[in-house]
Amino acid sequence: MAIKLQTLDDTAMVLSKEVAALPKHIAEIEKKLDSHQKRLDLDRAALAANQRDRKKAEGDIQMQEQKVSKLKSQMLDAKTNEQYRAFQHEIEFCENEIKRFEEQILELMGRSEALDSAVKVAEKALAEEKKEVDGEKARARDLTAKDQAKLAALQADRAGVAKLISRSLLSEYERIRKGRANVAVAEVINGRCSKCNMSVRLQFLQELRAGNAIMKCESCARILYINEPEDFSDIAPAQA
DSSP states (O other), X not given: OHHHHHHHHHHHHHHHHHHHHHHHHHHHHHHHHHHHHHHHHHXXXXXXXXXXHHHHHHHHHHHHHHHHHHHHHHHTTOOSHHHHHHHHHHHHHHHHHHHHHHHHHHHHHHHHHHHHHHHHXXXXXXXXXHHHHHHHHHHHHHHHHXXXXXXXXXXXXXXXXXXXXXXXXXXXXXXXXXXXXXXXXXXXXXXXXXXXXXXXXXXXXXXXXXXXXXXXXXXXXXXXXXXXXXXXXXXXXXXX
């Protein structure tokens, strides 16, 4: 019965680890999705800033053009050559400003194309990733529900098995399990404890095979059992 109890505990431990790991897995993929969303938000912000800068540059060009038109009109009323040349200088300055803003707009347009393309690609990739994450979350919820149902059934089975074990053995089983990484029972395979890998003495092995008493590993103190008959002649040289 102790072997059955250990088997149930081993299965429950695997299921419990799986249930505990699923939220971490979901948190990781959501974190990755969030980082991609932030990257997309930054690209969108950069594209919006680019458009604002272009709009401002276009407004600056319009303002300089209006200024040139006004200066040309005023230049007709110039009384002296000095006034005329002053108007020409101001007009030239405004026209140079217009050229500068036009070059700025061309540069912004070049950047805008790259940003717009990056945003479209990121939006499509993010939409696909969201679908995958939603599907993964749904699968995780389904698996968690199944694992929890299995755990409940295992706990019920364990309670039934525990009732069939003497109080002293159950208490000893629980004590060993807590101190030995949740493993209180180990099988002897090829003359060795399967958990600590220490050799079992031949006489100890014969007593274990007889099954007249609960026997523990002399190294790790786990309760030992043996399934298949072993050829003592194979073990004897190793024991010697």
